Amino acid sequence: MNPTTEPYLTQYQARADTLPGRRVNWLQAQRRAGLARFTQVGFPTQRDEDWRYTTVKPITVKKFHGLNAAAESAEFAESAEHADLQAALDAMQIKGLQSHRLVFVDGVFAAQWSHSQSALGVPSEGVTVAPLAQVLEQNPHWIEQAFGSVKPDKAHGFTALNNAYSQDGVVVLLAENARPTTPVEMLFVSCAPNGCAQPRNIIIAGAASKVQLIERYVSVNGKPARDKNSAAACTFTNSSTEIVVGETAEVDYYLVQTQSQAAYHVCGVWARQARGSRFSCRTITLGGALVRNDLGVELAGEQAHCDMFGLYHLSGAQHVDNHTTMLHCAENCSSREWYKGVLEQRSRAVFHGRIKVAPGAQKTNAAQTNNNLLLSAHAEIDSKPQLEIYADDVQCSHGATVGQLDADALFYLRARGLDEAAAGEMLRVAFVNDVLNQIAIDELKQTLETMLAARLTGNRLSSHP
Amino acid sequence: MLTIKNLHVSVDGKPILNGIDLNINAGEVHAIMGPNGSGKSTLANVLAGREHYQVTAGSVAYKGLDLLDMEPEIRAREGVFLAFQYPVEIPGVTNLYLLKASVNAIRKHNHVDELNAVEFLKLIKEKVALVEMHEDFLYRPINEGFSGGEKKRNEILQMLLLQPTLSILDETDSGLDIDALKIVAKGVNTVRGDARAMLVVTHYQRLLDYIVPDVVHVLHNGAIVRSGDKSLALELEREGYGWIEARAAAQP
Numbered sequence: 265m266n267p268t269t270e271p272y273l274t275q276y277q278a279r280a281d282t283l284p285g286r287r288v289n290w291l292q293a294q295r296r297a298g299l300a301r302f303t304q305v306g307f308p309t310q311r312d313e314d315w316r317y318t319t320v321k322p323i324t325v326k327k328f329h330g331l332n333a334a335a336e337s338a339e340f341a342e343s344a345e346h347a348d349l350q351a352a353l354d355a356m357q358i359k360g361l362q363s364h365r366l367v368f369v370d371g372v373f374a375a376q377w378s379h380s381q382s383a384l385g386v387p388s389e390g391v392t393v394a395p396l397a398q399v400l401e402q403n404p405h406w407i408e409q410a411f412g413s414v415k416p417d418k419a420h421g422f423t424a425l426n427n428a429y430s431q432d433g434v435v436v437l438l439a440e441n442a443r444p445t446t447p448v449e450m451l452f453v454s455c456a457p458n459g460c461a462q463p464r465n466i467i468i469a470g471a472a473s474k475v476q477l478i479e480r481y482v483s484v485n486g487k488p489a490r491d492k493n494s495a496a497a498c499t500f501t502n503s504s505t506e507i508v509v510g511e512t513a514e515v516d517y518y519l520v521q522t523q524s525q526a527a528y529h530v531c532g533v534w535a536r537q538a539r540g541s542r543f544s545c546r547t548i549t550l551g552g553a554l555v556r557n558d559l560g561v562e563l564a565g566e567q568a569h570c571d572m573f574g575l576y577h578l579s580g581a582q583h584v585d586n587h588t589t590m591l592h593c594a595e596n597c598s599s600r601e602w603y604k605g606v607l608e609q610r611s612r613a614v615f616h617g618r619i620k621v622a623p624g625a626q627k628t629n630a631a632q633t634n635n636n637l638l639l640s641a642h643a644e645i646d647s648k649p650q651l652e653i654y655a656d657d658v659q660c661s662h663g664a665t666v667g668q669l670d671a672d673a674l675f676y677l678r679a680r681g682l683d684e685a686a687a688g689e690m691l692r693v694a695f696v697n698d699v700l701n702q703i704a705i706d707e708l709k710q711t712l713e714t715m716l717a718a719r720l721t722g723n724r725l726s727s728h729p
Numbered sequence: 730m731l732t733i734k735n736l737h738v739s740v741d742g743k744p745i746l747n748g749i750d751l752n753i754n755a756g757e758v759h760a761i762m763g764p765n766g767s768g769k770s771t772l773a774n775v776l777a778g779r780e781h782y783q784v785t786a787g788s789v790a791y792k793g794l795d796l797l798d799m800e801p802e803i804r805a806r807e808g809v810f811l812a813f814q815y816p817v818e819i820p821g822v823t824n825l826y827l828l829k830a831s832v833n834a835i836r837k838h839n840h841v842d843e844l845n846a847v848e849f850l851k852l853i854k855e856k857v858a859l860v861e862m863h864e865d866f867l868y869r870p871i872n873e874g875f876s877g878g879e880k881k882r883n884e885i886l887q888m889l890l891l892q893p894t895l896s897i898l899d900e901t902d903s904g905l906d907i908d909a910l911k912i913v914a915k916g917v918n919t920v921r922g923d924a925r926a927m928l929v930v931t932h933y934q935r936l937l938d939y940i941v942p943d944v945v946h947v948l949h950n951g952a953i954v955r956s957g958d959k960s961l962a963l964e965l966e967r968e969g970y971g972w973i974e975a976r977a978a979a980q981p
């Protein structure tokens with residue numbers, strides 16, 4: 265008996281009957297397959313090549329309870345205390361942003377904080393936004409083909425667990441040519457101490473559609489009325505998002521991780537791109553004790569293009585692992601990957617960028633860069649490209665840099681009257697600016713700019729351990 | 730205004746300046762010429778406060794203050810300005826952003842009210858017009874992708890904005906076409922004045938036709954080997970530096 269997987273399996277048995285979509289056969293088959301794989305492979309260890317630099321022990325040794333936490337927080341959300349949660353959520357809003365917004369607290373759909381331009385599940389401007397549980401109960405055929413089709417078959421234990429266990433999340437369906445004027449915002453709030461949430465999202469972008477998606481993870485201290493001064497709650501989120509990008513569709517996707525420094529997040533995002541489509545994926549990671557992102561894109565149709573940008577700013581003992589896989593499966597596709605990180609104190613980052621060019625994927629153009637700014641002697645980065653090229657007419661490039669602030673630039677700024685702290689701050693902000701400038705949603709960009717500027721100033725460092 | 734006495738400087742233990750003596754009074758323009766590697770930029774950088782250099786002996790007094798004891802930003806705020814031989818590219822920070830931060834840091838130090846965005850914009854636009862730059866350059870990242878000449882012009886723009894008491898121009902004329910040279914010289918001449926001084930490093934006497942110096946010094950192997958009036962620059966242009974080598978060889 266495996267002591268790390270056992271509690272999850274037991275909980276699964278206990279709650280299998282309460283999961284949505286019990287009468288949907290194809291879904292039940294997927295759940296069983298997920299469960300079987302999880303039972304077989306368990307949680308990854310550092311012996312797995314893909315997990316060499318990241319240990320998930322901090323997650324697996326703890327007892328997280330999915331069901332109770334979820335039930336409690338649903339109760340909490342309805343209770344009189346929810347004014348506090350409301351206030352906390354208001355403070356976390358992306359200022360000025362109009363969006364179709366779905367909010368989940370500890371994995372449970374919170375209808376009172378969600379809104380869409382029309383009723384959930386009813387199309388408006390060609391876009392249908394609905395909670396997964398609702399779709400599974402009412403219209404499972406909407407997602408039957410796509411659901412589970414983008415994720416890799418040989419997934420690691422977390423993904424398998426999500427396949428078995430997930431109960432809710434967001435479904436976004438875009439009709440052909442649909443171009444909603446407002447972004448879709450998926451907000452996942454971790455709240456209850458030791459709570460575990462396993463969101464599952466599916467986005468299906470029809471041919472020639474165009475959409476902006478924001479998937480956000482935040483923390484709010486649970487039960488504020490009961491223990492006001494408690495440290496941030498330890499929470500675990502195991503999320504999974506599948507994105508089907510139709511022919512010539514354009515999907516602009518933002519993954520924004522600003523959870524507390526006591527939150528764990530294992531996150532999978534998988535996209536498949538049809539001919540002539542464009543997918544931009546921008547990952548901004550500022551929060552979390554341990555964050556692992558698996559981002560996989562399959563360029564399945566000719567002339568598809570993918571931009572994958574990432575930005576992480578870490579401090580304390582944060583550990584963030586970005587594992588990207590760019591699969592070039594068709595001719596004339598291009599991909600550009602660009603990850604930038606600022607590491608302070610004892611933080612640690614891993615960047616693993618895999619590019620695979622399948623036989624026949626001629627005229628592939630793939631570029632990958634990872635630039636890191638190490639602001640402390642105790643911070644650490646492991647950056648590793650992995651290129652597998654099975655076609656001959658291909659342009660692939662990769663490069664990684666690890667450095668401190670540029671002494672020449674610092675002196676230049678000081679010679680113009682800026683003190684050392686201000687000059688350093690200006691350079692740190694400058695380092696992240698070029699990635700921030702790629703954010704096409706102004707309100708999001710401004711919110712992140714403000715957040716980062718505050719984090720990159722000396723004030724924050726002195727108030728931080 | 731500036732008094733340098735017996736200044737010795739090394740980099741990584743290697744002596745580069747070997748006893749410089751130089752006195753610049755308010756209102757004066759001094760030119761420094763000398764072969765490549767003679768230590769001109771080293772002198773300029775030490776005056777601006779570059780930390781990489783070790784001062785092993787000597788002193789520098791500026792407005793009666795111990796210059797070498799001041800942080801680079803304090804020197805800048807007290808009116809020392811270095812136009813870099815190789816201006817640094819800083820992606821991600823716009824020219825405008827730096828210039829405003831710079832002006833206000835200096836004003837604050839001098840207990841003058843900081844400029845607001847509108848006042849600053851008005852001021853900077855006047856200066857941009859003076860050096861005949863396109864306003865677009867204000868919104869571009871500092872020096873990133875600027876041509877050699879554009880970088881130099883940008884340095885002069887900063888000088889015009891900051892109105893320094895002591896300007897040190899390190900080969901600001903190198904890489905400029907003749908029209909740009911005239912524009913730069915015109916800009917430089919607007920900051921000349923009785924209360925200000927200038928140290929101009931150049932390889933070409935041509936610049937000195939436009940910025941007429943009071944004194945010309947020849948730097949060789951980290952020491953000033955000759956000083957004279959502006960005719961010395963003409964002589965160097967004609968004869969090169971061979972005579973210095975010859976004189977050095979003739980000495981025991």
Ligand SMILES: Nc1ncnc2c1ncn2[C@@H]1O[C@H](COP(=O)(O)OP(=O)(O)OP(=O)(O)O)[C@@H](O)[C@H]1O
Nearest residue numbers: 740741745764765766767768769770771772781814
């Ligand atoms: N950081 C450094 N490390 C090692 N040597 C240095 C460094 N900086 C300067 N030097 C050396 O000091 C000497 C003087 O350099 P400096 O740049 O001051 O010359 P310069 O007179 O300005 O030359 P140029 O006319 O080519 O600009 C050179 O031999 C140079 O190689």
Ligand SMILES: [Mg+2]
Nearest residue numbers: 769770771814
């Ligand atoms: Mg030089």
